[in-house]
Amino acid sequence: MGVFPFTRFRHPGEMLETVQEAESLGFHAVMLPEHLLPPLWPTAEPSTKYWFDLPTLAAFLAGGTRRIRFITGVMVIPYHPPVQMAKALATLDVLSGGRISLGVGAGWMKAEFRRLGIPFEERGAITDEYLRAMVALWTSEAPKFAGKYVSFDDVSFEPRPIQQPIPILVGGTGPAPFRRVAEIGHGWFPMTATFDELREGVSSIRALRAALGRGAEPLWVGYTGFGMGSDPETARMRSHVDQRQVATAGGAKTPAEAISDIREYEDAGVTFLSVGLQWSNAKELRAGLRTFAAEVMPAFS
Secondary structure (H helix, E strand, O other): OEOOOHHHOOOHHHHHHHHHHHHHHOOOEEEEOOOOOOOOOOOOOHHHOOOOOHHHHHHHHHHOOOOOEEEEEEEEHHHOOHHHHHHHHHHHHHHHOOOEEEEEEOOOOHHHHHHHOOOHHHHHHHHHHHHHHHHHHHHOOOOOEEOOOOEEOOOOOOOOOOOOOOOEEEEOOOHHHHHHHHHOOOEEEOOOOOHHHHHHHHHHHHHHHHHOOOOOOOOEEEEEEEEOEOOHHHHHHOOOOOOHHHHHOOOEOOHHHHHHHHHHHHHOOOOEEEEEOOOOOHHHHHHHHHHHHHHOHHHHO
């Protein structure tokens, strides 16, 4: 499930109550997207400017729940100094009892990179290096790392996360994200794709992993473009990825149609679906979650 746009909740407690209900209904995880310092954009919708710090938000929600997981969807890795972010995420993993998955991306908004003083053209290299450095901190008793953007040696890093390591779910489609999944990641997280594109992506990643000796490891495949109804506002916000979502926004699926689609996603190799719903406030979101739990989820129990 998703809790974005954050501006649709009257206060954080209302968001927590919604997540608690989702947990009681059997939902597996909450998606938490990110931007850090977007442009002012005077004509833009308020939701494009209202972003929580993800480890802090996840810690707040985790403190009021016991089972549901939290997936950053996605965290833009070049925006965050890796040692500090590794510490925040390790702390979050310990405090939540190992309920964090790190969805990651290299970023796309040039204006945000410019405002942060980060070279946009180097975002892929920065992402790879930061992720490798964080894994070293999370998994080694005597972590050390030497790179272009970050280096450390003769350091201690405690507490290490419960999960060894925190699962890294790589966002994006194409040669660079596919290589990143094969070399560093535990899963693939395209923001949008057709069924054929999903099958092709899974096949490409599996081949790359096999060549690196990782063919026997399970591959998590998540997808965020599915829902009982497409929310026009969030579809517009995702238009940088795929204009097809804007063109189809607003349509609603019946439970039978949703079940049929989910089976096709399963056939394409998807193991996790983030459910999109049409909602404008917490009451509508919770009603949609109850409908989905009652009319769709039993088909996959």
